[in-house]
Amino acid sequence: MITKVCVSCRIEMRCEKNDVVLEVVYEDATLNELFSADLWQCQTCNRQVVDGIAHLPFSDRACGEAMYNRLKQSMIAAGHPLFIVHRK
């Protein structure tokens, strides 16, 4: 089953790493969320895509800012790359 294709190179992308951390930062500063996701990469041009995003986020609203920041730092310290996306 083909899941991701690089449109520039027209080849299938490969999953490079599972359990990367995707942080969604809302521009109105009302909420931050952490998701577990996968990092995909084209083996020809090295273009990367984050996909396979978990359905349930870990949010600072639900658990409090201190616990949220501890979890984020522990995941980074454990070697999970962090990607940040800003959302309006």
Ligand SMILES: [Zn+2]
């Ligand atoms: Zn490519």
